Amino acid sequence: MGIVVGSTNPTKVHAVTRVFAALDVRPDGVLEVRGVAVPSGVPDQPLGVGETRRGAVTRARAALQQPGATWGFGLEGGVRFDRGGAWLFGIVAAARPGGVIHVTRTSELRLPPTVAARLRAGEELGPVMDEVLGTVDIKRGVGTVGAVTRGLVTRSAVWEQATALCIAPLLTPELYRVS
Numbered sequence: 001m002g003i004v005v006g007s008t009n010p011t012k013v014h015a016v017t018r019v020f021a022a023l024d025v026r027p028d029g030v031l032e033v034r035g036v037a038v039p040s041g042v043p044d045q046p047l048g049v050g051e052t053r054r055g056a057v058t059r060a061r062a063a064l065q066q067p068g069a070t071w072g073f074g075l076e077g078g079v080r081f082d083r084g085g086a087w088l089f090g091i092v093a094a095a096r097p098g099g100v101i102h103v104t105r106t107s108e109l110r111l112p113p114t115v116a117a118r119l120r121a122g123e124e125l126g127p128v129m130d131e132v133l134g135t136v137d138i139k140r141g142v143g144t145v146g147a148v149t150r151g152l153v154t155r156s157a158v159w160e161q162a163t164a165l166c167i168a169p170l171l172t173p174e175l176y177r178v179s
């Protein structure tokens with residue numbers, strides 16, 4: 001089974017690895033999850049659900065094109081503006097041979113107002129958070145969610161839950177089959 005994640009971000013590769021390890025869906029006994037940098041086709045800071053979803057699906061399809069891939073995953077972080085604030089969320093897409101694709105949205109986090117204002121002005125969340133927190137590449141570590149929840153919820157944990165939800169129809173196809 002070749003599981004390819006369309007990213008080298010450890011929070012994403014780790015999340016997909018943990019889901020497959022926990023589910024133990026390894027008919028051949030081998031679990032290999034590879035992270036490969038692929039284009040998302042959307043701006044570095046996707047805005048809104050539609051743009052973020054497109055990025056996730058593009059990454060998933062590109063991941064499935066990699067040699068030996070039987071699952072392609074695209075995980076894309078996005079920000080949306082609503083109710084006067086900015087909300088951080090992600091989309092997980094899983095692509096399988098034959099064109100089947102499943103998509104799930106993560107839970108979301110309200111960003112601090114000063115950060116929201118900078119995003120509205122066109123800045124990208126990662127560098128803004130690193131500047132505010134004095135961190136380096138927090139998006140590849142605990143993430144913004146980890147920083148503001150004192151580590152209770154990490155970025156990888158959020159990806160992990162959404163990845164498990166995303167592939168549920170593929171794990172129990174008998175329950176999802178349309179008769």
Ligand SMILES: O=P(O)(O)OP(=O)(O)OP(=O)(O)OC[C@H]1O[C@@H](n2cnc3c(O)ncnc32)[C@H](O)[C@@H]1O
Nearest residue numbers: 007009044076077124125126129139143144145155
């Ligand atoms: O290497 P890739 O897969 O591109 O991972 P990424 O974290 O750079 O890219 P995403 O598409 O997941 O997220 C889009 C942008 O949103 C920002 N971002 C998303 N989640 C974040 C987090 O938890 N902390 C800081 N920045 C985050 C960051 O600036 C990203 O460039």
